[in-house]
Amino acid sequence: MSKWNIIFSIPLLLSSFPAYGDEHDWKERQIQDALLAAPPVITDNATVYGWDESQGGEMTLLRLGTGNYTCLTSGFGSLRLGKPLEPIPGPLCADENAWAFFKAVLNEKNPMKPEKPYPTTPGMAWMLAGMGVHEGMVDVGLGEKIEVLESGSGSGSKMTKITPHVMILPLPIAKSGTLSTKYNPAHPLASWIMAANSPLEHLMLHVSDEDAAAIMQGNN
Numbered sequence: 001m002s003k004w005n006i007i008f009s010i011p012l013l014l015s016s017f018p019a020y021g022d023e024h025d026w027k028e029r030q031i032q033d034a035l036l037a038a039p040p041v042i043t044d045n046a047t048v049y050g051w052d053e054s055q056g057g058e059m060t061l062l063r064l065g066t067g068n069y070t071c072l073t074s075g076f077g078s079l080r081l082g083k084p085l086e087p088i089p090g091p092l093c094a095d096e097n098a099w100a101f102f103k104a105v106l107n108e109k110n111p112m113k114p115e116k117p118y119p120t121t122p123g124m125a126w127m128l129a130g131m132g133v134h135e136g137m138v139d140v141g142l143g144e145k146i147e148v149l150e151s152g153s154g155s156g157s158k159m160t161k162i163t164p165h166v167m168i169l170p171l172p173i174a175k176s177g178t179l180s181t182k183y184n185p186a187h188p189l190a191s192w193i194m195a196a197n198s199p200l201e202h203l204m205l206h207v208s209d210e211d212a213a214a215i216m217q218g219n220n
């Protein structure tokens with residue numbers, strides 16, 4: 001079943017309901033989490049989606065924006081649909097091309113074996129809060145996992161925080177260059193190819209926490 005159809009039918013109703021008490025609290029908390037993904041020039045006008053815990057973690061519209069970016073509360077970076085939020089935040093903000101790609105990914109039962117070809121125009125997705133990686137793997141659903149940490153680099157430990165990054169995706173990349181196909185905690189700012197040789201292949205461009213903070217501040 002397509003989760004995306006549900007996602008778009010519910011928000012139209014929800015957005016017209018006033019939010020009180022607990023419901024308002026979790027929504028506000030998730031919006032604040034999502035806004036950590038990118039600088040205000042992006043997030044100020046962004047649409048924000050989060051996870052409705054009362055609906056088993058179903059994706060839901062939290063805030064409708066007028067800008068070209070869509071932000072998602074922590075939990076999407078690993079496509080952990082319907083699962084509890086990660087202890088390490090991993091919100092993201094996607095431009096229109098990246099969002100079109102994510103929508104197509106969400107519509108597939110098995111994102112690694114799409115029935116419909118994914119859009120091919122690369123977009124940009126910001127994850128300036130970094131992301132938590134569970135036992136060196138990212139879960140894309142149906143038991144399919146992408147190994148993202150260099151083996152022998154602490155990938156056996158339960159949770160590793162990878163540094164702030166921007167993703168260009170989707171982006172097929174020849175393996176003839178110097179880019180690794182894994183994140184190496186010993187070189188946390190190195191660019192690399194995530195989900196190499198899969199339909200989710202993309203470029204990961206990392207910055208330090210300090211530089212991410214500078215980007216978040218802009219000219220202020």
Ligand SMILES: [Cu+2]
Nearest residue numbers: 167194202204
């Ligand atoms: Cu990535």
